[in-house]
Amino acid sequence: MAQTQELFSSSLPQTLWCAEQVKTQEALLAKQQGISLSQLMERAGQAAFAYMQSRWPKARQILVLAGGGNNGGDAYVLARLAKLSGKQIQLLELGQVEGLPEEAHLAREAWLAAGGRAENLERINWQCDVVVDGVLGTGLASPLREPLMELFSRVNQTKAEVLALDIPSGLCADSGRNWGQVIQATATITFIALKQGLFTGQAAEYVGELVLADLGVGEAFEQQNQSSVKRLPRHLLDPMLAPRSRLAHKGHCGRALLVGGNQGMAGAIRMAAEACLRSGAGLVNVLTHGDSIGTVSYGRPELMVSAAALRQDQFLQQATCCVIGPGLGQDDWAKQLFIWALDAAVPCLVDADGLNLLAKQSLHRVDWILTPHPGEAARLLACSVAEVEVDRVSAARQIQARYGGVCVLKGAGTVIAGEEQQLSICCAGNPGMASGGMGDVLSGIIGGLLAQLAERYSLFEIACLAVNIHGQAADLAAKQGERGMLASDLMPFIRQRVNP
The missing domain is CATH 3.40.1190.20 (Ribokinase)
Incomplete structure (x- = not known):
């Protein structure tokens, strides 16, 4: 368990960041660590799976929503690890699989190689223990459209626990704005650094418990970048x-x-x-x-x-x-x-x-x-x-x-x-x-x-x-x-x- 806890932390740093600041630094941070972006994605999926195991150890039925970007790549990694651990996984692919970024494509191939498959929406069994939200992440910058609006509404109607990867889908990572419909998370695991939209606007309604997985590059990111935005921990002042x-x-x-x-x-x-x-x-x-x-x-x-x-x-x-x-x-x-x-x-x-x-x-x-x-x-x-x-x-x-x-x-x-x-x-x-x-x-x-x-x-x-x-x-x-x-x-x- 000690090793698991090192992958994520509920003790949060003071500094907050815009999503673009984090995104533009990922390749440099991975290179400095001597790892590839695929390995960085693997770390994100491992941290999310470890947190899910820690938070809901008895969960067996997992529904994973994998989007068409790198957030979906994190979801594929989690799905593979969960399947290999003996859990029953349903995975719903959203977006065009052919357009996946290279790292997300490799994560999908690894999921398929482990015996995973994608389900049709019509065949999804919503009677599950945990829904993993890997749909949009921090990249959303415009109002949602159907069919995602309807899907997010369906997720919010389930009785399952919901784990959001990086940020609840539909929530603006910079402002906390609701882009039309937001997946309501029980918990959110955010990666590398804290995004400011997790702390204001409508975030309080959707984020749930927040933990950080810095993926081994968070300290370097904080040292190499500057932000004028801070959160106020209880005893700071x-x-x-x-x-x-x-x-x-x-x-x-x-x-x-x-x-x-x-x-x-x-x-x-x-x-x-x-x-x-x-x-x-x-x-x-x-x-x-x-x-x-x-x-x-x-x-x-x-x-x-x-x-x-x-x-x-x-x-x-x-x-x-x-x-x-x-x-x-x-x-x-x-x-x-x-x-x-x-x-x-x-x-x-x-x-x-x-x-x-x-x-x-x-x-x-x-x-x-x-x-x-x-x-x-x-x-x-x-x-x-x-x-x-x-x-x-x-x-x-x-x-x-x-x-x-x-x-x-x-x-x-x-x-x-x-x-x-x-x-x-x-x-x-x-x-x-x-x-x-x-x-x-x-x-x-x-x-x-x-x-x-x-x-x-x-x-x-x-x-x-x-x-x-x-x-x-x-x-x-x-x-x-x-x-x-x-x-x-x-x-x-x-x-x-x-x-x-």
Whole structure:
């Protein structure tokens, strides 16, 4: 088993890559290792078979879907190994066999030489234990057509476990886009390096458990290439949260100014303000609508709450950061307060209606963090939500380029884009976060960390840390169940995570 485990790993590296970066390096990496591309394909099939054996040791009936490219070649290798081990294999060939790449053709010949054969679709017995998806891999770059749409739908209706090779077929390897129909995998084994589309967009719905088989060339690939895209492992940024000095007092921990909470929307600024406190800000001032003061201050006397009015410049002068937008609204009161708050000569966080107001103006700053959800991102880019969701990485980069600072595009696989092409994707979080107020809590966390850390760390680093804490706090809260989880349920876990 120790030898088997060396072929794949659930311990994933930090760096993410575009599929083309990996594809163009395969021949060079194989040559450096003194092996052929066929041998590299053999390693991929061996790793996939070893993982299948480890994950489903009792599986006997295996259906292998082999496409017309190198992903199909990996599938032929797995099918041959599985057959030789005594399993009962059905193999369905998809695409033109005559057009197979040389390595995939050799893998097919080896499968046939081992006594394998291809089945007709009409003769497939769908009552199997495992379906192996080797149809499309990372090469798909356009919407699916029939008959693959119907086939993928049929796979998704089976009760069998599904193992995807490299990436679930139908999912874009770079953006996580659904090209019309995606095979829903129980697990995905990806090869050589991690593709960024496995971590954002609609990937969370289809990838399942993810493991990496670097095929003995992953380390060389990482050393010889550069990527500005990173994933955020759980404890990567914890050193930013070093223990405080024994002499620390509230003045050392920053003063955050939060602006928002129009009539009927006090809850948003209230949750943001408490999350700011729970993240460790020394002092939190809230400027809100006069009608909201009671709601904001009730049950949290540590907040300093005042009715917002113009020419309250002492609040801007005292603040070490400013959060503008939760519950702000878009009426004249909100517009005037928005313009006033952006005069702060301190790092700012803009969220919610602050972003909707920003979309109507042409402003660019290097010292702010913008936290749109897909709808707000669409307004910032003057496009549709669908266009944002098609390529979340690109959308985050565009917002950052247009407005400056840092963009945090929220959603499954939150994307954080900073200056100089810096980009991270957060893997923490869960569907329980699909409830009102979660974005307000994130705004408060970012504000609390800005208040404490802006003098020592970049806005990009702070945004990454805050998004990680937010998602991890939600994962801890979800242990009692995802459905019915409230944004305020995160509060005790935020405190837990800022004290690693």
